[in-house]
Amino acid sequence: MGSRILVYLLLVSSQILAILARTDGDDLAALNAIKSSWSNLPPNWTGSDPCGSSWDGINCTDTRVTSIMLAGTGVEGSEFSDISSLTELQFLDLSNNIGLKGSLPESIGNLKKLSTLILVGCSFYGPIPEAIGSLDQLTFLSLNNNSFNGPIPSSIGNLTRLSWLDLSYNKLSGTIPVASKTAKGLDTLLNARHFHLSNNLLSGSIPDQLFSSNMKLIHTIFDHNQLTGNLPSTLGSVKTLEIVRFDWNFLDGPISPNLSNLTNMNELYLSNNKFTGNIPNLTGMNFLYYVDVSNNNFNASNVPQWITSLQSLTTLMMENTQLQGLIPVELFRLPQLETVVLSNNNLSGVLNIGNSYSNNLTLDLRNNSITDFMQKTDYSMGELILVGNPLCNANGATLKYCIVENHHNNSFPSNNYLQNFTYYKTLYEALMSVFHSNGLPVDSVLLANPTVDIYNYLQFRLQIFPSGQDSFNRTSISTIGFLLNRQQFRLQYYGPFFFIDEPYCCFAGSKKSSNAGIIIGVAVGCSVLVLLVIFAGIYAFLQRKRAKRAFERSNPFSSWDPKKGSGSVPQLQGAKWFSFEDLKKCTDNFSESKCIGSGGYGKVYKGAISSGQLVAIKRAQQGSMQGSSEFKTEIELLSRIHHKNVVSLVGFCYDQAEQMLVYEYISNGTLRDCLSAAKFTGKIGFKLDWSRRLTIALDAARGLSYLHELANPPIIHRDIKSNNILMDDHFNAKVADFGLSKLMGDTGKGYVTTQVKGTLGYMDPEYYMTQQLTEKSDVYSFGVVLLELITAKAPINHGKHIVRVVQEALDDPEGSENLNKILDPAMGSGSHVGLKKFVDLAMSCVGESAVDRPTMGEVVREIEHILELSPENKKMDQKISGSSYEEENDESPLHSYDTEVFDVSYGSFPFRVEHQYGK
Incomplete structure (x- = not known):
């Protein structure tokens, strides 16, 4: 009779929940499965009605889950097949969660209504599944900054609505897929505006078929791959193109004159390839402001006259391009010109920069054959570098342009966009507009520390400050990440962006729901289920207790607590486990006479284990958080390292709340x-x-x-x-x-x-x-x-760093005599063969x-x-x-x-x- 009452109550409570709930049952099951397999999820993922109780990051239309946005919220997990059950999903953004790792399942093809997929800056690996080509509603696909490998799926060519394709910064290999009798390819993406495939391992030639006049591309970015062969002449037929990057590949042959058809071009990067023939003629590209064709095998020629017609040009990079003769003075009259790099060529004669150049101009002409400089002392520009030219070899030449002081190729010029009020204001207003139009409580943004990285990409730090509150909540964080990655704004001189966030330290407290009906319904259902669990689970509880005791005896880390700040259980690849009693015995109960060192971590004791081997035992202080973190790091690394010049880990002890590391004894x-x-x-x-x-x-x-x-x-x-x-x-x-x-x-x-x-x-x-x-x-x-x-000097001695001390000795006119004064006398007198090479090596290691x-x-x-x-x-x-x-x-x-x-x-x-x- 009692069991019938329980069953009846359960059915009644289920009906109450079904009436009050707003979440489809299948979607609820899928989210609960995700909840059980992922960690670090938002704390308000509780209850049985995600749509009704507004779980952070979950958005619904009626009863169906239509978006998951958890960008930059620190979630972790490796199982993704459950997402495939959310068949009404339209937006999926899990970007900037480094703890999401694993491969994408083929079942992702079930998400037939998905229009936006953003997985930027996670830890995904393995091949991109072919099933991704069945998401025929997809308009935005961004998988950059992961470790995906294998070929680009040709099935992506089925995504005829796709506007944005970003697969950059992965390990994708193979050739660029184009359509054939049996499959589609990237050339069929006629609505695509963005091809971003840089920093991969793509190889083979670029098919002529890849580009056509029917395309709407504005960005085609393939830099830092392993592409070979010619640059397709068909590239010149895509007249909408604004940015083209094929730098840092192995492309060769002449560049087609069709390139000059791209009259909407803003930026052109073709450097560090093996192009031959003539430098491409870019006449008519009136919007072109950045050109880099450096480090190619072009025919020897004078500086092309057509450059002087590019009125929008700000940056000209033609390093090591076999240029010769005089530099036309008209080049320096271009109104927007900021940076000119023509180093490592054979430019000659007298340099004349005229009197119409910008005061902020940076001009790098090092390693040429320039014999004189017309302006000499009365010029005024940002920077002029003529090192390695004959005019700097004259006796007594001490002119400032013959000295390079702290010149770094990766630092952004002083006249950069972020220091230009107009550009800064434009970017600031665009970001604030997109944040406010989406209801985000943003008070202001700060753009700082602009640099150009080794890939010639502008990087800057964006800081976003909340309005009317001390911190952003999780919903705001994920929405900000989504908007920055989705890039629903276009700016001149900026883009494409990709957003890599830093861990956000604080989240605002979650607000209690005002929907009392849902809270009551959940409470009733849970109380009935608890009764059933109590009656049904007593035996399982007792069995689990017995199993736990057996597990603890066999697993030295059974009591490891990840919540104490030292992370998950150490993952070892072979290390001996010692009990506390073992190490207590071999150190005479940790006698002070056995102590050979002490510090903030704890003490180190000398002992002999049962085999007779002498060991050093590093014992952490009780409750040392720093000790826990270092213990885990060191035990994991040393358990998998074996080299005669790396100290060996003999074993460890994690017993009776003790943390000890056992090393070979170093005498x-x-x-x-x-x-x-x-x-x-x-x-x-x-x-x-x-x-x-x-x-x-x-x-x-x-x-x-x-x-x-x-x-x-x-x-x-x-x-x-x-x-x-x-x-x-x-x-x-x-x-x-x-x-x-x-x-x-x-x-x-x-x-x-x-x-x-x-x-x-x-x-x-x-x-x-x-x-x-x-x-x-x-x-x-x-x-x-x-x-x-x-x-034999300490790194910092009497307030001076050892690098500075040695550099001053090397710079001293007395040279080796001064160096000898700072050498350790214990090395002995006489000739030290190879000392100069050794010092040069050391100084190269401490390069800035x-x-x-x-x-x-x-x-x-x-x-x-x-x-x-x-x-x-x-x-x-x-x-x-x-x-x-x-x-x-x-x-x-x-x-x-x-x-x-x-x-x-x-x-x-x-x-x-x-x-x-x-x-």
């Missing part, structure tokens, strides 16, 4: 210790001479090169310094301490955007300024270590710009070459025999573990600052 401390001890006679039992220092540098470079180039994925150490290079009993160097390390992963960008951390004095200034971490950040730190090796620094593989090869220069070095046994430290007065040596780490902040950037404890 001779750190490189910093060795350099400090070598200063004092009798402190060590060996001589740290030039040859040994070279060998130490080579060992450390090999370890770091392994991390960058052979580990999969590559690892950026992020804290290379002399205290993190350890010396074993044969004085082999090993890279240690991976607590701050980062995996490069599969970003496709060549950098990881992360909070700035490291050690003062070793930190890459470019990383500090941009928060973009690359392998070259480690190279900078290693360069500082190389300078320490030869000077990352692109100018060598890779660690190149560093290894250069040090090997330096070692080969000396016959003594060739004979030297790299495994230096000898004693370890022989400390006077029975003093204990310093160890790499003897470090306190704490965070401080300079402006908005946190630093790791370390204090060394001496004994």
Whole structure:
């Protein structure tokens, strides 16, 4: 009788819910499935009526879900097939959620009403499914900044309504698909306005068929691929084109004169290919303001006269294009001209810039054959560079245009658009208009830090401030992301955009619903279901408890709590687990006599495990959040690294709320210790001479090169310094301490955007300024270590950085004499073969710009070459025999573990600052 009553109540409550609910049952099931498989979803995804209770990011028409917009809200997940059940879906925007990873399922083809699909800046990989071509309502497809691979599906050619196609910054390969007897291709997309396919691995020739006069394209962007063959003459038939980019490919042959038919063109990029023949004649392109045809194999010719007719021209790039003869003075009379780069040509004669040029003009003519400059002292422009011309070789030539001071190709010129009030105002007003017209509470926007990246794309930071509230809610965040990616506004001199957001720290509190009927209905239904679960689940609960105890015995991370700030459970690839009792025993109950170091993380003990191996045991302080984060990072990385020049992880302990890492024991401390001890006679039992220092540098470079180039994925150490290079009993160097390390992963960008951390004095200034971490950040730190090796000086000594000290010595007129004054006397007197090459290598590593620094593989090869220069070095046994430290007065040596780490902040950037404890 009781069971019948329960069933009756359940049926009644279900009917109540069905009456009150506004969400279709199938759509509800699909959203609940998504909710169970994804994490970090909005907190108001509760209840059984998403449409009625307005779940954040979910929009409905009547009872059906028609849009999901969760851009930039930090959601995570790897299962996407459930979305395919939302058959009325029209808008899907999951962009800028790096935690969304996995492949797109073929079932996405079920979304027949989808008109907008935006997955920018996620972590998708695998092929783009052919089924995407069945979404015949699609007008906007943006999959850029992921890791999609394989060919471009030819089925995309079925999307005849498509206006926007962006597949840039992926790993797509193969040829560009065009229509055949059996399939469609991109050439059938006659309504498309945008082809964005840059930064992929596309190869083969560009089919003539790809372009036709029936097309409406305004952007065709294929730069940074592997395309070969000719530039199709049919490109000139698409007269609507405004931006064309085919730079950084392997295109060759002559450029068709049909290109001059593109009279609406604004920007033309054809640089860094293998084009031959004549430089293309661009007469009649009256709206053209940016031209770059640099680094091609054109026929030798004078500067084309037609350039002087391009009245809208602001930027002319013709570096290394076999130009010769005089530069026509008429070029400098163009009213909008801002930047001219004609370097690495054979321009000759007397340079005459006239008197009608812009005061903001940047003119780069380095490495030509110019013999004189007519204006000399009375010219006034933004920048003039004539280095490498005969007029700079004259005796006593000290003119300012013969010196290059901090010239960076990637910095935006001083006369850039964001500093021009008219352009700034135009962009500001366009953004504010689109935000306000969509009901967003935006008070103002700020555009800052404009730069041009290595791909010649303008980048700037956009900050958006809320109106009448302290923070944006999730709906506002996702709507802002959607509007920026959807780009429903057009601006002269701007575009195409793509928007990569940064994690948003704060969300406004969610408002309670005023719809009491829905709240009551949900409450009634849940109470009945709870009763059923209680009666039906007691046995399952008891069984689960038994299973949990068994699981905890077999899984050392069963008690790991991701909510404590250290992320998900560590993913290991082989590491021995030690119990707390094991390590307590081998350290004599963590006796102070076994302690060999201490710091902010905790203490380090020396011990011998059951096999007899000596180990160093790093024990975290109880409750240390920094310790938890570093523990996870280090255990994950070191469990998968095996190299003779990287410290080995023997095992770990995660037991009884303890976090401990067990390393191989390194007997001779750190490189910093060795350099400090070598200063004092009798402190060590060996001589740290030039040859040994070279060998130490080579060992450390090999370890770091392994991390960058052979580990999969590559690892950026992020804290290379002399205290993190350890010396074993044969004085082999090993890279240690991976607590701050980062995996490069599969970003496709060549950098990881992360909070700035490291050690003062070793930190890459470019990383500090941009928060973009690359392998070259480690190279900078290693360069500082190389300078320490030869000077034994700390990175910052008496307020001066070691890089500056060495540079001043090199710049001094006394040259090598002055350099000798700062060398470590412990290296010994006499000739140090290869020292000049070593110093040059170190200074190249600490270059101001990352692109100018060598890779660690190149560093290894250069040090090997330096070692080969000396016959003594060739004979030297790299495994230096000898004693370890022989400390006077029975003093204990310093160890790499003897470090306190704490965070401080300079402006908005946190630093790791370390204090060394001496004994």
